[in-house]
Amino acid sequence: MLSELNSKIPASLTGKQRQAWKRYASAVLVASTCLSGSLAANQGLLPDCASDCNAVNTNGTELPEQRLPNAILDLERLTLQRFIERHNRSIPQHERQRLISAIITESELLRLPAHFRIGRQPLNKLALLTAFIRVESTFTRTARSSSDARGYMQLKPATVAWLDKKMGYQHGSHRLFESQMNLRKGARYINHLAELMPDLRRTVLAYNAGPGSVKRGRWKESYWLRVRTAYMQFLTLQRTITAQNRAASLNQVATNP
Structure with a gap:
């Protein structure tokens, strides 16, 4: 993986800059440890290291297999913050931070088949859950539709109560205006739909229709297109932030060898 990163060194860099790039690539390698199925491995921002979950960090201690390295968690939070601000500037800071934490936590509940994809890359669960929220409520916690769909993911109490009973989940239909509960129920409902539908597109359409x-062949194709667009916009922002961070880090280590 390190050799792959080093092979991408731009030819225009000076000798000092090339060495800086290599040092930064080493740091990226450490940060990418144990990211199987996560932001970096999924989107090619960092090397896929699913087979390297026993790697150690710089002080020799083993990294917990289920824990995102701080650098990646910071990237996720920053991407979510900017994406939410872009679409809903009125959300209070404390509420936005609560939502960001809930998205990161509850997106891990998504259990979708490997062939469910948008484009060629494996599905990014964080981006998908964020896209649903963007389309359903534009990040408005108190959103409530004329059909009584509630919260960030616009869930109907009757649907949530039915799924809770069917799956043996803790009853939560009365708490759909709570950030984490709403996203948890939404993620579990997506999982349920994924078991019924043959692909991601129809799973997304089923969430709406x-x-x-x-x-029965009755749906609004525009809903799928909106979710897919929001998903791709999130990833584009993510890549932009990653490139900016990479450039800033490269500049810093180049000027402080």
């Missing part, structure tokens, strides 16, 4: 309607 209902699985019965989709099976």
